[in-house]
Amino acid sequence: MTWSRATETRAAAILARYPEKRSAVMPLLYLAMAEEGGDLTEDGMRRVAELTGLSAAQVQAVASFYTMYKRDGVGRYLVSVCTSISCMLCGGDEVLDAVADETGVPDGETGEDGLFSVEHVECIGACGGAPAVQVNYELVEGVTPEQARSLCRWLAEQRPETVVGDDLQERFGGQRSFDWGPEEAEGATGPVPAFGPLGTTGERS
Template sequence: MPELPAPDYPAEVRTRLDADAAEIVARYPDSRSALLPLLHLVQAEEGHVTRSGIRFCAEVLGLTTAEVTAVSTFYSMYRRKPSGDYQVGVCTNTLCAVMGGDAIFEQLQDHLGVGNGETTEDGKVTLEHIECNAACDFAPVVMVNWEFFDNQTPESARRLVDDLRAGRPVQPTRGAPLCTYKETARILAGFPDQRPGAVEATGPAGDPSLLGLRLAKGEAPPSRVVSPRSSFPVQDQPSAHDEAAATHPSSHDEPEQTSASDPHHPAPPAPDRGPGTTPDTQSGPATEEGE
């Protein structure tokens, strides 16, 4: 049985979307370039990209519904099904994971009673694990509708989702006040962000992000060098490596001789195999060719 045509939006909704779409398309020299923001626009209408939204985008841009569907299913920021007012994404990429992101995600699944990509019964929260949010210096990071909640713990993450479900005010660690997913989608479509503090949120990066730059410019005192091998003194007189450690912040990462790097298992002196011997390739005394 062939699939029924996608329903059109009600007349008042279609009129409003047509005006918004015209404003978006006018920003681009080629109308097809407007597809991504148009998908955000229709997502802002219903909370996910519906068949009606795909039909609308295709008609506005002169594309087939297959072309629009291909794009909407490629990018993870477009939802395929109804979901919550708040998309709670837990970063489980490498640094956030080792700093506790995996534990946060597992506890939130148990606490909310949902799996990855699933929504709570009250329709408030959709939980998912996400890839790097480019905020590794604040790990582990949780994002709600793409707003940052830095340096999270399982306990703070549970309080966060409880506040979201209860309708209590929630303030991101940095950036503008939190808004719903539909409101976020409209902002991503390119319309002005009217939230208080939205402009300030685009300002300088936080202190952890800028510390390395300040150190390089000499604007911050250098970190104290703590060599992991300093508890194993191997010689009475300071070596060239010790002198470098006092001036170079990363000198303790330089290679050392085995006897210096592991005093408990020093390497024996290399045997003198005599002339004509290739080191580490001969198991016995060197012999003259032909003997």
């Protein structure tokens, strides 16, 4: 199989960033996810193998090692709640309960309608603004359980094409780890980290 022409062009650009093709496996796996709306499929992994000269098993071995490659499918909005030590001390567990309750999706699962996946995560480097949440890896800091509920309701009602961290922080956030500086319009178009070279970055919609 091959991907769309645009995705194949992007894959070639990613391969050109590295001295050895194999190093492109991880970014290409993100590309494969973005192509399939967030899911990492067997076909996707096979294409990554073809492009990098590895076997499908070698690619699968890499994909299964890292938590961000979602081989069991993932919702349109991946809500990750930090419950590591600093966030736990500041109420992260209660935020996780609120998110699970409001979305009806238990920790570690994806809802039947495919709108939300909910997961607890280990430290996401937002301890000064604990407790912290990410939606499609876009960060919001200083979230109360009630704000977390509002965030989930807003996502379900608005269904934004692009999720932008600054926007979430403005609407639902509180204490930040540090001054974020000027607002940024770029954000995630799916449950894959929004990064230009991966083609997963979108302007605010």
